[in-house]
Each structure stands twice: as structure tokens, then as C-alpha cells.
Amino acid sequence: MVPRIVEVRKNILKKNDALAAELRERFRRAGVFVVSLVSSPGAGKTAFLEVTLRHLRERWRVGALVGDLATDNDARRLVRSGADVQQITTGTVCHLDADMVGRALEKWDLDAYDLLFIENVGNLVCPASYDLGENLRVVLMSVTEGEDKPLKYPTIFNTADLAVITKADLADAVEFRRDDAYANVRSVHPGIRVVETSTRWADGLAPWFRQLEQWLATEVRTPTAVRSTSRATLP
Ligand code: MG
Numbered sequence: 664m665v666p667r668i669v670e671v672r673k674n675i676l677k678k679n680d681a682l683a684a685e686l687r688e689r690f691r692r693a694g695v696f697v698v699s700l701v702s703s704p705g706a707g708k709t710a711f712l713e714v715t716l717r718h719l720r721e722r723w724r725v726g727a728l729v730g731d732l733a734t735d736n737d738a739r740r741l742v743r744s745g746a747d748v749q750q751i752t753t754g755t756v757c758h759l760d761a762d763m764v765g766r767a768l769e770k771w772d773l774d775a776y777d778l779l780f781i782e783n784v785g786n787l788v789c790p791a792s793y794d795l796g797e798n799l800r801v802v803l804m805s806v807t808e809g810e811d812k813p814l815k816y817p818t819i820f821n822t823a824d825l826a827v828i829t830k831a832d833l834a835d836a837v838e839f840r841r842d843d844a845y846a847n848v849r850s851v852h853p854g855i856r857v858v859e860t861s862t863r864w865a866d867g868l869a870p871w872f873r874q875l876e877q878w879l880a881t882e883v884r885t886p887t888a889v890r891s892t893s894r895a896t897l898p
Pocket residue numbers: 708709737782
């Protein structure tokens with residue numbers, strides 16, 4: 664049985680890769696820079712995205728897609744930022760795929776955006792295997808989750824372009840071992856950049872904004888290298 668299941672999964676991922684490649688081309692033509700956010704549930708993705716949208720809206724035309732299993736709470740929260748936001752309710756599916764993103768964007772005029780964020784369903788496992796056509800994948804982990812998340816979920820950390828540590832304001836309270844966390848992230852993805860953030864501090868997202876603006880300066884106006892779509896790693 665196992666080989667057949669693996670075969671089916673392979674085909675699903677192959678189809679996803681093809682759709683993701685089409686999306687990536689669509690994004691490139693529209694000149695929209697796409698960032699996906701992945702984390703476990705409760706790591707603070709939505710708070711992070713809300714502050715991010717608010718900040719970027721001053722200078723960029725931004726939109727966001729938000730994946731969630733059942734509720735639209737996150738989308739309603741993000742609308743407060745003033746950015747265009749659309750909910751993707753996945754039902755029982757614990758990740759977004761390229762087809763869901765493509766369908767959600769059917770009615771969007773991508774030319775009207777500089778930046779699009781995609782908040783994935785809270786899950787560190789299968790989002791690793793589904794390319795969404797994004798330019799950058801950001802993985803978030805909060806200081807309250809423990810330092811060994813990267814060791815437990817190496818694939819998502821390995822396929823991410825940036826690791827963001829969230830809720831840094833709680834680091835002392837939970838005796839967060841910063842050096843261990845960094846070492847763990849880099850043991851599964853050597854050289855990856857890591858930034859620490861807090862949505863509770865004034866300018867608590869500054870390190871992230873600096874990193875993002877650096878990327879925008881170098882990448883948005885020039886064609887981005889098409890990232891490998893074969894990131895599929897079967898369990
Ligand atoms: Mg959320």
C-alpha cells in the first residue's frame with residue numbers, strides 16, 4: 664500500500680508545482696512581490712501580518728490572502744489594516760495549495776499591487792511541500808514554542824528564506840534560549856537569516872522591515888530568479 668500512496672502524493676505535488684510555476688509567472692508579469700508566511704498555530708502570524716500591512720501600506724500597494732481551516736477571524740482582523748484581504752477557508756485541508764491561491768486571485772487585478780502576502784494555515788508540516796508561487800517564504804516561530812521547532816520540522820525551515828522569531832517581548836519570561844534557537848535553525852538551514860520581532864514593542868518589527876525592504880530594493884524591480892519548484896519532500 665505504501666508505494667501507491669507515495670505515488671499519489673507525488674502526482675499531487677507535481678500538479679501543484681506546475682500550477683505554482685504558472686502563478687509565479689503571473690506574479691512576475693504583474694510586478695507583484697509575493698511573500699508567504701508559515702508557522703504553527705498560535706505563533707503570532709496574524710498579529711505580525713497586521714502590523715506589517717499597516718506599516719507597508721504607507722508606501723506600497725499591499726494585499727493579503729489568509730488561509731484558515733474554518734473561521735474568517737484572521738481576515739476580519741487584517742481588514743482593519745486597510746489593506747485588501749481575502750480569506751481562503753480550507754475546510755479540512757491543513758495547508759494552502761497553488762490551486763486555492765490561483766482561484767482566490769481570479770478576481771484580483773494583480774497589476775494594482777506591489778506586494779502580496781499569503782498567510783498559510785497554521786501548520787509546519789505539509790505547507791513545506793506546497794509551492795505557492797511565492798518569491799519568499801518566511802517561517803515564524805515564537806519564543807514560547809521552545810527552541811527545538813526547527814529540529815522537529817526541518818523541511819519547512821530548510822525551504823524558508825527567512826526565519827522570524829516572534830513574541831520576543833516574552834523571551835525572558837519563558838527563559839528563551841536564544842543561542843540554542845539560532846543554532847537549531849542554522850543546523851537545518853545553514854546561513855539562513857534570522858530576525859527577532861515583537862508586535863508589542865514600538866518598532867518591534869523593524870528588523871523584519873529592514874530585511875524586507877532590502878529584498879524589495881534588489882528584487883522587485885528586477886526579474887527574480889525562479890526558485891526551484893521541486894521542493895517537495897515526502898514524509
Ligand atoms: Mg492566523
